[in-house]
Amino acid sequence: MKALSFLSLILLLTGCGKKGAGTDPEPPLPPALGSLREAAFPFGAAVNVNLMRSTTAYQQVVTREYRSVTAENAMKFRSLHPDAATYTWSDADYLVQYARQNNSRVHGHTLIWHNSLPSWVTNFQGDSAAWENLMKTHIQTVVGHFRGQVASWDVVNEAVAEDGTLRPSPWRQHLGPDYVARAFQYARQADPDAKLFYNDYGHEYGPTKRTAILNLVNGLKSRGIPIDGIGLQLHTNINRSDANLAAAITTAAQTGLLVHISELDVAVNPDNQAGLTLTSALQTAQKAKYKLIVQTYNALPATQRFGITTWNVTDADTWVRGYCSCPDWPLPFNDQYQKKPAYDGIVEGLQ
């Protein structure tokens, strides 16, 4: 990049390359990236293990573009620990083996969350000591199983409610508000090397939830609780303001922790219109948001750029369509697994 800046300076000073009187020459874009694997920080995707196993085209996109993978569902509590005495590792182990064979990183999602809990947990009738043992045993069994294979974990996911209070999850109710800190301590005991993240959504909604999350994270850090990073899900859309999107990213970096944009998608149908069609205007708006997000993230200190992970791979497998029961096209690859203008926005954001 330095060579390019120098070249641009020469062009500027000698007047070469001017497009017209008084116009600065646009610096030439560096050669297009062969794939997102070449970016300065890891790009990743949350992957569906069934599709990884069954659909070659799906796995080919993942392998070509991404050097980090997150299990969309295979490492959640209900998937790994369906009964008190039963752990089912096969799907998660498949993904870890895929990553090892393809020089990719695995980000673990997620140890403690109020969703995706098996009924034996939601119906658990133990006292607080029994609940503490339940949480500790799950965390340390799972993190221990993947030690040395999973680089990082969303230790606690979505503990903060939209109004900024601590969500009244079963964990909060049975273990008290400080369960978050203890979850990190249990995870650190099980793997001294894994990077431990607090993950949540809504940082870009505005200051209420964002400030509450930052207060929680900074509080843990100031107490010496072993937290390494902050995950911003950024399930966002074309109507979110650039200012709020940028503030979400820059305020997270002010914690001094690793910053992971952990579940990125940019919906183009935020009003859930049943009959919406994907127009070039919507694609252009989506490209601009991806570029803004990547550009802002790329400007963070390199030591804090843990990576950007999209949630799912292509529009054909996005969670958004099922969630809103509406058409949407939130990802950089379309239903035919081809790059969209959104992908170009990511590449331009990396310049």
Ligand code: G3I
């Ligand atoms: O595997 C079962 C299947 O056996 C059963 O027949 C079927 C019908 O009940 O359900 C299947 O499980 C579903 C699972 O996805 C796998 O497809 C669950 O019902 C369904 O709730 C689950 O949805 C996932 C959701 O998290 C809840 O875990 C979505 O795929 C996943 O994209 C979504 O991801 C979350 C992140 O983990 C956290 N941040 C928000 C994000 C989007 O909601």
